[in-house]
Amino acid sequence: xxxxxxxxxxxxxxxxxxxxxxxxxxxxxxxxxxxxxxxxxxxxxxxxxxxxxxxxxxxxxxxxxxxxxxxxxxxxxxxxxxxxxxxxxxxxxxxxxxxxxxxxxxxxxxxxxxxxxxxxxxxxxxxxxxxxxxxxxxxxxxxxxxxxxxxxxxxxxxxxxxxxxxxxxxxxxxxxxxxxxxxxxxxxxxxxxxxxxxxxxxxxxxxxxxxxxxxxxxxxxxxxxxxxxxxxxxxxxxxxxxxxxxxxxxxxxxxxxxxxxxxxxxxxxxxxxxxxxxxxxxxxxxxxxxxxxxx
Amino acid sequence: xxxxxxxxxxxxxxxxxxxxxxxxxxxxxxxxxxxxxxxxxxxxxxxxxxxxxxxxxxxxxxxxxxxxxxxxxxxxxxxxxxxxxxxxxxxxxxxxxxxxxxxxxxxxxxxxxxxxxxxxxxxxxxxxxxxxxxxxxxxxxxxxxxxxxxxxxxxxxxxxxxxxxxxxxxxxxxxxxxxxxxxxxxxxxxxxxxxxxxxxxxxxxxxxxxxxxxxxxxxxxxxxxxxxxxxxxxxxxxxxxxxxxxxxxxxxxxxxxxxxxxxxxxxxxxxxxxxxxxxxxxxxxxxxxxxxxxx
Numbered sequence: 001x002x003x004x005x006x007x008x009x010x011x012x013x014x015x016x017x018x019x020x021x022x023x024x025x026x027x028x029x030x031x032x033x034x035x036x037x038x039x040x041x042x043x044x045x046x047x048x049x050x051x052x053x054x055x056x057x058x059x060x061x062x063x064x065x066x067x068x069x070x071x072x073x074x075x076x077x078x079x080x081x082x083x084x085x086x087x088x089x090x091x092x093x094x095x096x097x098x099x100x101x102x103x104x105x106x107x108x109x110x111x112x113x114x115x116x117x118x119x120x121x122x123x124x125x126x127x128x129x130x131x132x133x134x135x136x137x138x139x140x141x142x143x144x145x146x147x148x149x150x151x152x153x154x155x156x157x158x159x160x161x162x163x164x165x166x167x168x169x170x171x172x173x174x175x176x177x178x179x180x181x182x183x184x185x186x187x188x189x190x191x192x193x194x195x196x197x198x199x200x201x202x203x204x205x206x207x208x209x210x211x212x213x214x215x216x217x218x219x220x221x222x223x224x225x226x227x228x229x230x231x232x233x234x235x236x237x238x239x240x241x242x243x244x245x246x247x248x249x250x251x252x253x254x255x256x257x258x259x260x261x262x263x264x265x266x267x268x269x270x271x272x273x274x275x276x277x278x279x280x281x282x283x284x285x286x287x288x289x290x291x292x293x294x295x
Numbered sequence: 296x297x298x299x300x301x302x303x304x305x306x307x308x309x310x311x312x313x314x315x316x317x318x319x320x321x322x323x324x325x326x327x328x329x330x331x332x333x334x335x336x337x338x339x340x341x342x343x344x345x346x347x348x349x350x351x352x353x354x355x356x357x358x359x360x361x362x363x364x365x366x367x368x369x370x371x372x373x374x375x376x377x378x379x380x381x382x383x384x385x386x387x388x389x390x391x392x393x394x395x396x397x398x399x400x401x402x403x404x405x406x407x408x409x410x411x412x413x414x415x416x417x418x419x420x421x422x423x424x425x426x427x428x429x430x431x432x433x434x435x436x437x438x439x440x441x442x443x444x445x446x447x448x449x450x451x452x453x454x455x456x457x458x459x460x461x462x463x464x465x466x467x468x469x470x471x472x473x474x475x476x477x478x479x480x481x482x483x484x485x486x487x488x489x490x491x492x493x494x495x496x497x498x499x500x501x502x503x504x505x506x507x508x509x510x511x512x513x514x515x516x517x518x519x520x521x522x523x524x525x526x527x528x529x530x531x532x533x534x535x536x537x538x539x540x541x542x543x544x545x546x547x548x549x550x551x552x553x554x555x556x557x558x559x560x561x562x563x564x565x566x567x568x569x570x571x572x573x574x575x576x577x578x579x580x581x582x583x584x585x586x587x588x589x590x
Contacts, residue, residue, distance in 0.1 A: 023467055027442070031443075074405070103454055104451060110404070111447040117438040135427070143409045147413070153406075
């Protein structure tokens with residue numbers, strides 16, 4: 001995974017046009033700053049692995065994989081804004097609106113979103129094995145996970161919940177996480193599978209896998225926030241308790257949350273039955289990593 | 296044009312998923328509010344007309360045409376935000392962040408941008424005459440006009456200029472307008488031409504046409520702001536003078552600005568030479584409309 005992340009980092013760095021702009025490098029610099037501010041590159045790695053398990057070569061899906069990280073970065077920049085989560089730090093560095101300013105952060109997010117679609121739709125960056133109709137389908141899949149079916153919807157409902165003091169019911173909590181977290185992981189996986197030439201049945205299975213690890217990702221996040229120190233996490237621990245945020249441990253308890261992790265991990269792996277075990281291995285490893293990570 | 300706008304309005308209304316959302320209709324409502332808040336639908340009309348002049352049927356380009364209006368609406372929502380132009384009114388109605396709130400406005404813009412790409416990349420909404428590779432190329436063209444090559448770049452440089460009290464030099468003013476205004480008009484035109492099956496040469500000519508009318512659009516805007524009353528414009532007149540904004544009349548004078556309008560209009564029409572006059576007529580009319588409109 002570390003090896004994949006290094007490769008993705010290099011490709012991301014080249015994907016942002018690196019030229020001297022005639023009037024101002026501000027927009028470019030803000031995009032570059034946030035995109036290269038670190039991160040585990042889970043979404044691109046998922047996309048590449050899904051392409052392989054569906055019958056393609058990993059490299060085929062690289063443009064779409066880069067797009068998933070650009071979309072993810074856009075959502076972090078916008079969610080960090082003062083009018084939303086108002087965060088000054090992200091991965092130990094200043095957030096985009098702190099390092100630059102608010103308007104630049106809004107516009108850098110917009111520009112990264114557009115760059116994602118420019119990158120993913122660029123026919124000439126795919127090999128001939130990947131037909132234009134697969135590329136158009138992949139673009140549609142990426143687009144769908146951002147708006148009312150994904151990131152933005154999840155954030156709007158999440159913000160509505162923080163405005164009321166009541167505890168969030170379990171179905172609403174799941175709705176938020178399926179939109180805020182799982183939808184993009186799902187799109188990354190399905191996009192890779194489409195580009196790799198997966199059958200409809202394979203794509204459905206991989207969609208199920210991704211939804212399970214999407215929810216898993218969030219439940220583990222909730223557990224870590226409660227059980228680890230800030231030193232162990234490398235970020236402020238106990239934030240959820242301090243802000244009285246509804247989490248899985250709060251709603252169903254820590255033990256049941258840990259059982260839920262095992263259940264979701266089992267569900268994810270079950271969806272990989274029927275695939276060649278060797279090409280399924282990276283996706284199994286990713287699911288284990290998400291479940292058992294310590295930060 | 297009025298007829299076309301009515302048709303586009305109906306199609307836009309259907310393009311936003313109109314369903315009851317299980318947790319909140321807020322995001323959907325904000326998207327719908329801003330997208331349906333009026334407007335002349337110049338970009339979709341351009342896109343449809345360019346598809347026809349390039350050899351297609353107008354209807355072929357409808358998904359891409361709708362996408363151009365969604366992108367335009369996103370840029371208006373984000374540019375109106377308190378951290379940018381801080382506008383309370385747009386076309387006589389409350390701006391999105393006033394009618395809803397700031398986070399919802401940021402996210403509604405993001406969601407409209409994503410919906411644009413979902414709509415434009417949807418293979419099943421095009422007839423079989425439009426091949427998937429044309430669709431992928433069109434998506435790339437739309438993406439390119441938003442970030443460092445278009446809207447966001449123009450807005451960043453424009454905001455930088457409003458922070459300094461010096462007069463903006465002519466080349467910078469043109470840079471801003473080519474990015475903030477012309478780039479999306481260009482993308483609308485070129486996207487239509489790609490979908491219509493235009494040759495590379497035709498696409499180049501139409502690109503030139505669109506860049507001329509893009510700049511034309513802005514010069515006329517500057518002149519109207521200076522010469523018309525608020526009643527005639529239906530919006531606050533004299534805003535540029537009041538805010539000491541650099542405009543064409545301010546830099547080169549009113550007479551020279553009017554000459555520049557004629558020059559740009561001539562350049563635009565010249566690019567239409569060689570096309571069948573009957574199918575070129577809508578683009579000639581659009582250019583005349585942009586040059587001679589009274590508000």
